[in-house]
Amino acid sequence: MSKIKAAFFSFTSCEGCQLTVLTLEEQLLELVELIDIVTFREAMSEKSDVYDLAIVEGSISRNSEITQVKKIRDTAKVVVALGACATIGGVNCLKNQYEMDAVKKIVYGSMADNFDTIPARPIEAVIKVDYKIHGCPIDKDEFVEVVKAILQERKPRIPEYSVCVECQMKENICLFEKGMVCLGPITRAGCKAICPTYNDGCVGCRGLIDDPNVSSHKKLLTDHGLTIDEAIAKYMLFGSYNKNA
Amino acid sequence: MINNNSLYLPEIARIVSVRQLTEMEKYFEISTEGKKEFSFNPGQFVQLSVFGIGEAPISISSSPFNKDTVGLCIRRMGDVTTAIHKLEIGASVGIRGPLGNGFPVRELKGKDILFIAGGLGLAPLRSMISYVLEKRKDFGRIIILYGTKSPGELLFRDDLETWRQIEDIELIITVNRPDKDWTGRTGVITRFIPSLELEPQNTYALVVGPPVMYKYALLELQEKLIPENNIIMSLERRMKCGVGKCGHCQINGVYVCLDGPEFRYHTLKFLSEAI
Amino acid sequence: MRVLIDKKDIGFFFESLKEENTVYGVKQKEPGFYVFDEAETFSDPLDKYTPTLLPPKKYLFPQKETLLKFSTTPSLKVKQLIEFKKQVIFGVRPCDIHGIKLLDKVFTTDHEDKNYTQKRANTIIIGIDCMKPCYKYAYCESVGCLDVEDGFDVLLTDMGDCFYALIGTAQGEAIIRKNARFINANKSDDEKIKCMKEERRGLFENKFATDISNLPLLFKNADNDPVWDELNDRCLGCGRCNIVCPTCYCFDVFDCVDLNMSSGERCRQWDACTLKDFAVVATGENFRSTRGQRLRHRFNRKFNYLMTKHNTSFCVGCGRCSRSCPVKIDVVETVNAVVNNRKTK
Numbered sequence: 001m002s003k004i005k006a007a008f009f010s011f012t013s014c015e016g017c018q019l020t021v022l023t024l025e026e027q028l029l030e031l032v033e034l035i036d037i038v039t040f041r042e043a044m045s046e047k048s049d050v051y052d053l054a055i056v057e058g059s060i061s062r063n064s065e066i067t068q069v070k071k072i073r074d075t076a077k078v079v080v081a082l083g084a085c086a087t088i089g090g091v092n093c094l095k096n097q098y099e100m101d102a103v104k105k106i107v108y109g110s111m112a113d114n115f116d117t118i119p120a121r122p123i124e125a126v127i128k129v130d131y132k133i134h135g136c137p138i139d140k141d142e143f144v145e146v147v148k149a150i151l152q153e154r155k156p157r158i159p160e161y162s163v164c165v166e167c168q169m170k171e172n173i174c175l176f177e178k179g180m181v182c183l184g185p186i187t188r189a190g191c192k193a194i195c196p197t198y199n200d201g202c203v204g205c206r207g208l209i210d211d212p213n214v215s216s217h218k219k220l221l222t223d224h225g226l227t228i229d230e231a232i233a234k235y236m237l238f239g240s241y242n243k244n245a
Numbered sequence: 246m247i248n249n250n251s252l253y254l255p256e257i258a259r260i261v262s263v264r265q266l267t268e269m270e271k272y273f274e275i276s277t278e279g280k281k282e283f284s285f286n287p288g289q290f291v292q293l294s295v296f297g298i299g300e301a302p303i304s305i306s307s308s309p310f311n312k313d314t315v316g317l318c319i320r321r322m323g324d325v326t327t328a329i330h331k332l333e334i335g336a337s338v339g340i341r342g343p344l345g346n347g348f349p350v351r352e353l354k355g356k357d358i359l360f361i362a363g364g365l366g367l368a369p370l371r372s373m374i375s376y377v378l379e380k381r382k383d384f385g386r387i388i389i390l391y392g393t394k395s396p397g398e399l400l401f402r403d404d405l406e407t408w409r410q411i412e413d414i415e416l417i418i419t420v421n422r423p424d425k426d427w428t429g430r431t432g433v434i435t436r437f438i439p440s441l442e443l444e445p446q447n448t449y450a451l452v453v454g455p456p457v458m459y460k461y462a463l464l465e466l467q468e469k470l471i472p473e474n475n476i477i478m479s480l481e482r483r484m485k486c487g488v489g490k491c492g493h494c495q496i497n498g499v500y501v502c503l504d505g506p507e508f509r510y511h512t513l514k515f516l517s518e519a520i
Numbered sequence: 521m522r523v524l525i526d527k528k529d530i531g532f533f534f535e536s537l538k539e540e541n542t543v544y545g546v547k548q549k550e551p552g553f554y555v556f557d558e559a560e561t562f563s564d565p566l567d568k569y570t571p572t573l574l575p576p577k578k579y580l581f582p583q584k585e586t587l588l589k590f591s592t593t594p595s596l597k598v599k600q601l602i603e604f605k606k607q608v609i610f611g612v613r614p615c616d617i618h619g620i621k622l623l624d625k626v627f628t629t630d631h632e633d634k635n636y637t638q639k640r641a642n643t644i645i646i647g648i649d650c651m652k653p654c655y656k657y658a659y660c661e662s663v664g665c666l667d668v669e670d671g672f673d674v675l676l677t678d679m680g681d682c683f684y685a686l687i688g689t690a691q692g693e694a695i696i697r698k699n700a701r702f703i704n705a706n707k708s709d710d711e712k713i714k715c716m717k718e719e720r721r722g723l724f725e726n727k728f729a730t731d732i733s734n735l736p737l738l739f740k741n742a743d744n745d746p747v748w749d750e751l752n753d754r755c756l757g758c759g760r761c762n763i764v765c766p767t768c769y770c771f772d773v774f775d776c777v778d779l780n781m782s783s784g785e786r787c788r789q790w791d792a793c794t795l796k797d798f799a800v801v802a803t804g805e806n807f808r809s810t811r812g813q814r815l816r817h818r819f820n821r822k823f824n825y826l827m828t829k830h831n832t833s834f835c836v837g838c839g840r841c842s843r844s845c846p847v848k849i850d851v852v853e854t855v856n857a858v859v860n861n862r863k864t865k
Contacts (some may be wrong), residue, residue: 249631249632250634251634252631252633252634253588253600253633253635253773253786254588254598254600255598257596257598271726294786296590296592296596296598296649296775296784296786297590297592297775297777297782297784298775299773299774299775299786300773300775301787301802317527321804322803323802325804334735337592339596339598372590379820402640412684435552438653439811452675453533454804456803456805481801481802481803482801482807483799483800483801483802485771485773485791486771486773488630488631488633489629489630489631490626490627490631490633490769490771491770491771491772491773491791492769492770492774492787492793492798493770493791493798493799495793495821497805497820497825498820498824498825498828498829503630517743518799518807518808518813518817
């Protein structure tokens with residue numbers, strides 16, 4: 001059996017998730033035994049237009065990106081959305097709260113007319129996505145898990161439960177018990193609760209669990225001293241993308 | 246058959262035959278290759294392993310008189326069942342069991358048996374039907390109601406043909422959505438219960454199918470005055486361990502793996518989350 | 521047998537156990553928060569103790585453990601893995617001793633789970649008795665778990681300048697003789713302990729509005745109680761209550777293949793019945809699809825289902841779940857709501 005050809009692509013993002021893949025180090029060497037990486041500009045200068053597996057980082061925030069990502073879908077058998085920008089739209093979607101003309105002016109000033117921008121959206125809003133690797137940045141073990149799942153043709157083991165499960169299993173002190181706030185109770189796990197472990201509240205970068213009890217959680221945040229606006233700002237950081245808008 | 250020294254350790258077994266039954270279902274015969282005789286009660290199940298993918302509970306479809314192999318009718322649904330569908334004769338799998346209790350075979354002797362199978366529900370019932378046919382004289386009337394959504398989903402067609410030709414089996418097959426070639430009965434299976442003439446005190450109804458079927462089957466069977474003790478249903482739940490530990494298959498106070506998977510209606514009616 | 525160990529000698533006892541065992545004791549993680557952890561020296565907070573973030577269950581039934589190892593090439597080989605080592609859990613409070621006793625029941629009833637029982641058989645439990653409520657969430661007395669008669673090898677009671685050590689097993693006696701400096705206790709010590717235990721009664725104000733023995737029937741008839749709707753609105757479905765519970769033992773099982781794609785492990789990991797997907801079946805139906813139904817299941821496991829099966833409360837009153845619930849769903853409040861709603865009917 002010939003090895004699967006994999007290509008990495010970047011849209012609107014910091015490319016930090018691809019950098020995270022590079023930190024796999026020895027595991028990366030084992031991975032390239034299994035898949036042939038043909039395009040990966042963070043790591044190599046060669047490129048190829050022939051690939052089976054497209055690993056796509058970033059959200060879609062320009063019309064030209066729509067065309068590009070559709071071409072990727074046409075070429076690849078399997079498309080993986082890599083990281084929060086690609087899976088849920090990520091922080092790029094914060095701009096969606098404003099008029100696009102105003103956004104361009106703030107960023108590019110008098111040059112604004114030279115740039116195209118559209119409300120940012122996750123990859124899935126444009127093309128069918130087969131696998132999602134959540135997080136800002138992604139968890140590298142989850143990247144490996146998804147590659148294995150693709151090779152084994154099975155569903156990857158990506159938690160559906162909250163960050164609290166992982167956080168509590170690590171025997172962390174709950175940040176709410178320390179008077180802090182956290183989106184962990186309604187955010188999808190898989191990050192090994194890395195932020196709460198280092199005493200920082202979860203910001204929800206992996207997206208919400210299925211059927212989150214947002215109204216109860218919002219009350220929890222306001223009970224812990226946040227104003228409604230502050231609570232909403234917490235949700236908006238990674239949750240700005242509105243697919244109905 | 247489950248050994249407490251190796252509660253979670255499957256026996257290695259080999260696929261000795263594979264038969265495509267429908268688009269979604271294949272029938273696998275699995276053998277531990279003489280390492281042990283496979284004794285089980287009709288209605289019991291096994292935990293089937295495809296190593297690297299996982300384990301899934303599968304009911305046994307074969308005759309309990311065949312102790313050399315275990316027959317499993319497997320629908321391609323999740324990861325394990327999809328993985329086993331890709332395997333061929335000679336491939337190694339793991340098997341734990343038999344698990345669960347199975348049907349109360351001894352109690353059923355001398356009784357009229359009404360089998361009600363919806364869709365994949367025929368899989369566990371086929372084992373019991375094989376038993377009853379092997380010991381035909383021990384039982385009274387045999388009525389088999391079997392329904393699927395479409396003709397293409399009918400399982401074990403050669404068995405159905407065999408049963409049709411046996412004189413003292415009353416066989417009713419129906420499909421919800423007939424195609425243009427279908428000449429048989431149409432409509433949901435439970436519709437055919439009212440026209441049966443049953444001797445309620447002497448009849449046992451063995452019912453296996455999707456949850457929605459149970460509700461209607463129960464209504465019709467109660468209308469027929471079949472005692473609650475004589476209505477036996479097999480339940481499907483997620484199972485991880487199969488031995489009463491992991492908690493996934495728990496319905497109120499019972500564990501489907503340990504206490505079932507067959508339950509009498511007079512037990513089930515007190516379990517609020519059962520059907 | 522009961523002996524006295526001078527307080528200054530408790531460190532010696534603790535450290536001497538380390539010669540042949542891994543010794544876990546109570547350590548402060550941050551002010552006011554404690555964990556069981558491998559400990560250099562005896563650092564138990566004694567009367568300042570509040571229940572550890574996770575119960576000591578983690579040493580008998582770890583968060584994640586390997587059940588099998590397999591390799592699929594050249595031919596399929598499967599081996600079971602049962603890991604254990606000689607260990608001492610030092611400073612287990614009565615609630616958690618009861619918790620371990622319940623796990624003993626669970627993992628030996630119907631089928632023996634060797635992954636648990638082998639660890640258990642190699643574990644020495646040194647308890648420390650509680651003379652006052654450790655925090656406002658505790659209701660151990662209400663569920664009959666304040667007093668503990670067995671389930672420990674040694675039970676220490678703090679008498680001020682010394683510990684009164686009640687020996688529970690032959691193994692407990694052996695380690696006392698081998699590893700501790702002690703003097704025999706006398707009748708007046710026994711009397712003193714008896715008085716201390718009498719005095720603690722009634723100090724536990726957080727309690728159920730009915731006797732624990734009434735709960736199975738009350739819960740059996742409370743499936744449609746409005747309390748479950750109210751909890752459905754509040755519960756976040758985060759699963760923390762399950763994870764911190766000393767008597768929760770549900771688990772998930774999954775395979776993990778190595779990057780060579782041929783060898784791997786089958787593991788089990790703690791699971792939680794309050795999580796959305798816990799009771800989903802292969803066909804996609806979810807038999808407990810709402811948070812309220814899932815919490816009802818959890819409460820019923822503690823006070824009805826398992827209580828009926830094993831004839832003892834499956835809640836030990838440690839209060840960990842009440843403390844760690846972000847939205848403060850409280851066991852005592854919930855149980856009392858069920859009790860009171862039954863009364864008014």
